[in-house]
Amino acid sequence: MIKRKKQWLKIILKIIAAIGMTVQIDVVDESQQSSWNIWSDLMEQRSGAYVLKEDSQNLPLQFLLAAHKPEV
Incomplete structure (x- = not known):
């Protein structure tokens, strides 16, 4: 279970890092509920x-x- 948890965390961190290359990240949060x-x-x-x-x-x-996209 620990190995899977680490793999999931790596995936989320890669996604956040990729998004952060183009925009300014304001908030990252997790929720205990789903749509x-x-x-x-x-x-x-x-x-x-x-x-x-x-x-x-x-x-x-x-x-x-x-x-948000930072002003240039």
Whole structure:
């Protein structure tokens, strides 16, 4: 499991670095809720979003990245 977690982190960091080459990154955050029910057996809908059920593992379901193009 640790190896997979490190691989996932490397992928996210590469994406963020690539985006950061063209724009100024303002925020990078993770969310414990999702707009999509990606694992129907593990998720339930609460307040208009999907979250992992109480007995499921705690992991980020979505990432938020806000950026702007710097003025030249």
